[in-house]
Amino acid sequence: MGIIIAACVVEGGIYNFYSIFQPSNPVSFDLNATKTKVDTEITYVPLTEKEAENLEYQKKINQQLSELKGETYVEQEDPSLVTYEGKLSHKIYNSTMTVDLPSAEYVKKITLTYPVKSNMGYHVTLKRAGEEVDACYGTLYAKLGKDTVNTSGKADQVVLTLTTSSEFNAQGAVLTVSNPFYMNPYRVLFFVSIALLFAFLVLSKEWIVKKVEVVFVLFSLLLGTCIIAFVGTNQYSWDEHIHWERAYENSFLSTILTTESAMNMRGLLTPVYNTYEDKKEVATYTNAINDLTKADVGHKQRYVEYKYRAYLPQSVLLFAGRIAHLPFTLAFALGKFGNLLCYTLLMYLAIRISKIGKPMIAAIGLMPTPLFLASTYSYDAFVTGFLMIGFVLWLNEILEPDKPLKWYTALLMLACFIIGSWSKLPYILMALLLCFLPKNKFRSRIQEILFKLIVVVIAAMTLQLIVTAADIADGKLSKFLLVSVLLLFCILPKHYFKNRRQEISFKLLVIGITAVAVYLVLTLHAGSAFAAPISVADNIVHAGDKRTEGANMMQQLQFMIHNPLTYLGILLGSIAKFFYGYCFGTQPWLLYAYAGEFAKGFSVVTTFVLLGAALVQPKNERNASLSKSVKVLLGIMVFGLMSVIWTSMYVSFTAVGAKEIVGVQARYYIPFIFPLLLLLRNRTVKEKWASKISEGLYYRILFGTLLFLLAYGTYTFLLKPMCF
Amino acid sequence: MKEKVIALLNRYGKLIVSFCFVLSILGLILNYAFPNEVLSTQAVNMKTGDDRYLALPQGTVVTYSYHTQYPMRGIQIGIHKGEQTFSQGMVIYKVFRTDTKEIVANGVIALAALTDTQYVYMPFEDKEKCVGDLTLELSYDGGDQGVAPSIIANSTLTKDTATAVNGQTYQGSLKTSYIYSYDRYPLKLDFKYMVLVFAAVFLTLEPRKRVEKYAKK
Numbered sequence: 001m002g003i004i005i006a007a008c009v010v011e012g013g014i015y016n017f018y019s020i021f022q023p024s025n026p027v028s029f030d031l032n033a034t035k036t037k038v039d040t041e042i043t044y045v046p047l048t049e050k051e052a053e054n055l056e057y058q059k060k061i062n063q064q065l066s067e068l069k070g071e072t073y074v075e076q077e078d079p080s081l082v083t084y085e086g087k088l089s090h091k092i093y094n095s096t097m098t099v100d101l102p103s104a105e106y107v108k109k110i111t112l113t114y115p116v117k118s119n120m121g122y123h124v125t126l127k128r129a130g131e132e133v134d135a136c137y138g139t140l141y142a143k144l145g146k147d148t149v150n151t152s153g154k155a156d157q158v159v160l161t162l163t164t165s166s167e168f169n170a171q172g173a174v175l176t177v178s179n180p181f182y183m184n185p186y187r188v189l190f191f192v193s194i195a196l197l198f199a200f201l202v203l204s205k206e207w208i209v210k211k212v213e214v215v216f217v218l219f220s221l222l223l224g225t226c227i228i229a230f231v232g233t234n235q236y237s238w239d240e241h242i243h244w245e246r247a248y249e250n251s252f253l254s255t256i257l258t259t260e261s262a263m264n265m266r267g268l269l270t271p272v273y274n275t276y277e278d279k280k281e282v283a284t285y286t287n288a289i290n291d292l293t294k295a296d297v298g299h300k301q302r303y304v305e306y307k308y309r310a311y312l313p314q315s316v317l318l319f320a321g322r323i324a325h326l327p328f329t330l331a332f333a334l335g336k337f338g339n340l341l342c343y344t345l346l347m348y349l350a351i352r353i354s355k356i357g358k359p360m361i362a363a364i365g366l367m368p369t370p371l372f373l374a375s376t377y378s379y380d381a382f383v384t385g386f387l388m389i390g391f392v393l394w395l396n397e398i399l400e401p402d403k404p405l406k407w408y409t410a411l412l413m414l415a416c417f418i419i420g421s422w423s424k425l426p427y428i429l430m431a432l433l434l435c436f437l438p439k440n441k442f443r444s445r446i447q448e449i450l451f452k453l454i455v456v457v458i459a460a461m462t463l464q465l466i467v468t469a470a471d472i473a474d475g476k477l478s479k480f481l482l483v484s485v486l487l488l489f490c491i492l493p494k495h496y497f498k499n500r501r502q503e504i505s506f507k508l509l510v511i512g513i514t515a516v517a518v519y520l521v522l523t524l525h526a527g528s529a530f531a532a533p534i535s536v537a538d539n540i541v542h543a544g545d546k547r548t549e550g551a552n553m554m555q556q557l558q559f560m561i562h563n564p565l566t567y568l569g570i571l572l573g574s575i576a577k578f579f580y581g582y583c584f585g586t587q588p589w590l591l592y593a594y595a596g597e598f599a600k601g602f603s604v605v606t607t608f609v610l611l612g613a614a615l616v617q618p619k620n621e622r623n624a625s626l627s628k629s630v631k632v633l634l635g636i637m638v639f640g641l642m643s644v645i646w647t648s649m650y651v652s653f654t655a656v657g658a659k660e661i662v663g664v665q666a667r668y669y670i671p672f673i674f675p676l677l678l679l680l681r682n683r684t685v686k687e688k689w690a691s692k693i694s695e696g697l698y699y700r701i702l703f704g705t706l707l708f709l710l711a712y713g714t715y716t717f718l719l720k721p722m723c724f
Numbered sequence: 725m726k727e728k729v730i731a732l733l734n735r736y737g738k739l740i741v742s743f744c745f746v747l748s749i750l751g752l753i754l755n756y757a758f759p760n761e762v763l764s765t766q767a768v769n770m771k772t773g774d775d776r777y778l779a780l781p782q783g784t785v786v787t788y789s790y791h792t793q794y795p796m797r798g799i800q801i802g803i804h805k806g807e808q809t810f811s812q813g814m815v816i817y818k819v820f821r822t823d824t825k826e827i828v829a830n831g832v833i834a835l836a837a838l839t840d841t842q843y844v845y846m847p848f849e850d851k852e853k854c855v856g857d858l859t860l861e862l863s864y865d866g867g868d869q870g871v872a873p874s875i876i877a878n879s880t881l882t883k884d885t886a887t888a889v890n891g892q893t894y895q896g897s898l899k900t901s902y903i904y905s906y907d908r909y910p911l912k913l914d915f916k917y918m919v920l921v922f923a924a925v926f927l928t929l930e931p932r933k934r935v936e937k938y939a940k941k
Contacts, residue, residue: 064772064773067773301760301910303910303911306913306914404928405928406733406734406928407733407741407925407928407929407930408733409928410924410928411741411921411922411925414921414924414925415921418917441928442928443930447928450924450927451924451927451928454920454923454924454927455924457920458920461916461917461920471910471912489926513746513749
């Protein structure tokens with residue numbers, strides 16, 4: 001309670017200081033009625049090459065359309081485009097108006113209300129005695145017709161410059177200048193959250209030492225909720241509109257009702273807000289057009305494709321929001337909360353069950369970028385969470401090499417690796433770690449070989465999905481593999497069974513089931529497998545990311561096969577060049593996608609946090625150690641995954657024969673940073689340094705640094721630019 | 725509580741895993757037994773900007789001979805009504821083997837339901853028969869007097885096809901898309917994973933004797 005009161009005092013006293021001590025009433029100016037002098041300056045901005053190309057393309061399309069309709073083509077002239085100095089240019093009108101305030105007063109907010117047909121930029125300058133006090137830019141969205149910008153300073157004049165493509169008409173334009181006192185709930189939420197977490201770190205020593213997973217949950221849920229609340233309908237994460245569309249579509253069973261709000265989110269057409277007032281305007285507008293009775297009706301299959309299942313936590317809460325008739329903005333936030341909840345739960349479990357590396361998992365999970373990804377529409381959090389649990393289970397087994405592998409642990413491990421790889425198939429290579437489980441984990445050599453063989457088949461089957469659709473008929477090799485796996489059960493050793501009779505019955509049953517399966521598969525739809533050409537879109541010959549000019553999967557593969565040494569050089573060069581930046585730098589940890597990135601200098605902090613978590617081990621973990629062979633194995637796996645990720649981007653995203661690999665993002669490294677950090681565990685640091693630091697202090701430094709990074713990032717890149 | 729659950733899992737491990745394993749195999753078999761049929765459209769001659777209309781008055785027959793390597797589920801042909809109103813008129817289509825003249829598919833398209841220009845899907849009932857050298861025959865049965873639709877063609881000479889009007893070869897081709905179908909097995913991957921995972925898990929089960937010993941403890 002004290003924290004909430006303190007936050008309110010900070011909000012009321014500091015952020016409303018000028019509203020309390022230099023109060024003024026809001027003043028509105030009808031720019032048409034006041035007959036303010038408008039100075040218009042015309043500038044010509046030549047069209048960029050791309051714009052010129054697009055224009056030509058559009059003309060051709062219009063021409064063809066007219067021909068198709070049998071009409072005579074008449075070129076539509078765009079009045080905003082003129083030929084200036086021999087170049088086709090945009091004609092831009094910069095209309096400047098100077099509004100005199102009744103007296104010099106503190107100006108905190110300037111609101112421009114102006115009904116426009118297309119989005120428009122404007123610039124505001126505050127002046128006092130002719131001197132500039134403050135200046136800022138704003139965007140007036142046609143969908144809102146109203147925009148507010150934040151200013152600070154005492155002024156007696158406001159200079160407004162509007163940038164339009166036609167001559168400015170002041171009809172309906174109103175400028176409001178104000179210095180309101182208001183309690184910003186987002187700032188209060190932020191300060192309360194930070195203060196609560198800080199107080200928790202200071203006061204509860206036992207919890208932060210013994211229940212690292214609970215500390216993680218508190219941090220994740222509180223700060224994740226802050227991110228969701230601040231970012232709202234702004235789409236700043238990587239391809240968030242695409243992830244949103246998939247989550248939204250999967251929140252319906254088979255009939256998709258896409259409202260105008262949903263369409264706007266899908267097409268990145270929702271106005272972007274950058275003030276508290278705009279946020280409210282956008283919410284009102286978006287909620288008003290979320291009418292399901294006027295929705296666009298689409299259809300899809302009920303079955304959720306494997307690559308879209310990572311969106312299910314988001315889809316489930318979107319569905320819940322819809323049936324609860326929540327306003328669109330709340331349901332949208334609820335969908336993101338589904339992602340956050342799933343991530344928090346998975347990471348909680350990973351920390352809880354891990355025998356070593358709890359601080360490392362917590363540090364990785366609470367870095368700003370992973371938490372940001374978990375608080376937006378994306379699949380990254382889901383992938384990271386499941387792979388982390390799978391890896392932790394494997395690690396636990398490695399730490400107890402003589403303890404037999406339990407069936408439910410094996411089931412969980414395999415399930416986590418498979419589920420975690422659905423959206424990013426190359427990560428299935430992490431499952432191959434199971435092939436290196438010690439022999440004592442199994443009861444016989446045959447069981448061990450069979451188990452490991454099946455793991456390899458699962459990985460191969462998953463990787464095959466990169467080039468083959470999951471739901472078309474199988475090829476011969478795939479069927480052969482499956483049947484072989486079934487038949488291999490016939491060589492199970494006799495001690496597996498109670499008596500000879502049971503053994504024979506079991507093996508006959510396996511043979512029988514396999515025979516029936518083979519018969520049914522071969523006879524029921526023998527003619528349909530590959531009986532028709534698959535559509536061009538599914539054809540691997542044309543595969544390659546359409547966003548990169550010159551990308552072609554097959555041609556790139558041919559290039560790699562013909563120039564293996566050249567490609568090896570490109571691959572190793574890329575991995576080495578980006579190693580530090582992608583493992584410890586700001587990009588994987590301190591990047592809020594399109595909302596902003598911490599200064600490069602902060603990489604010192606991330607390196608400190610990650611190395612600190614890796615090198616300094618808590619007391620209860622100090623006895624556990626990883627053998628050299630395990631470390632070599634982890635090193636190979638990490639290097640292998642890096643190679644696969646870079647190669648997959650070279651094949652699918654980079655132009656054929658390019659000397660540099662493009663498209664690899666640092667966040668792809670997040671799922672295997674924990675294994676990488678485990679390589680750094682070392683006895684010297686453990687014995688010389690770690691024992692000198694008390695556990696409470698260690699965890700406080702660790703979580704304190706994470707809290708600082710999260711608080712700084714959330715405030716600087718999300719709260720201040722969007723909700724002030 | 726945790727210990728009780730673990731003891732139960734140990735006790736009934738083989739039963740649970742075997743049950744799931746058998747269920748997965750059954751699921752896989754059922755999945756193959758009941759696939760979803762999906763249509764796939766292959767544009768053969770859909771070049772734009774050169775449309776020609778072959779009038780199809782009553783008594784006129786337009787034929788289109790072609791070859792298909794895969795069994796076809798149907799064909800898509802452009803019908804142009806020329807802004808005329810049809811209340812009863814129908815386009816009749818027949819598909820027969822070019823060599824034996826055996827009819828392998830037929831049907832009618834009611835013109836009243838079509839827009840002025842529409843590429844109409846003409847389904848073939850028994851797709852297994854619709855493979856090889858085939859001829860599509862189009863004619864018009866008009867209940868409406870004085871009006872007739874047109875079939876959309878262009879001047880492109882498409883490979884392995886021949887278009888004729890009343891037996892006279894036409895220098896061009898009908899605008900067509902071939903409709904194929906293939907089966908999709910939505911849960912196939914899931915059941916395959918389940919079969920493999922439970923097979924692997926089965927191998928980690930403790931031998932029966934050990935389980936019994938553990939249970940006695």
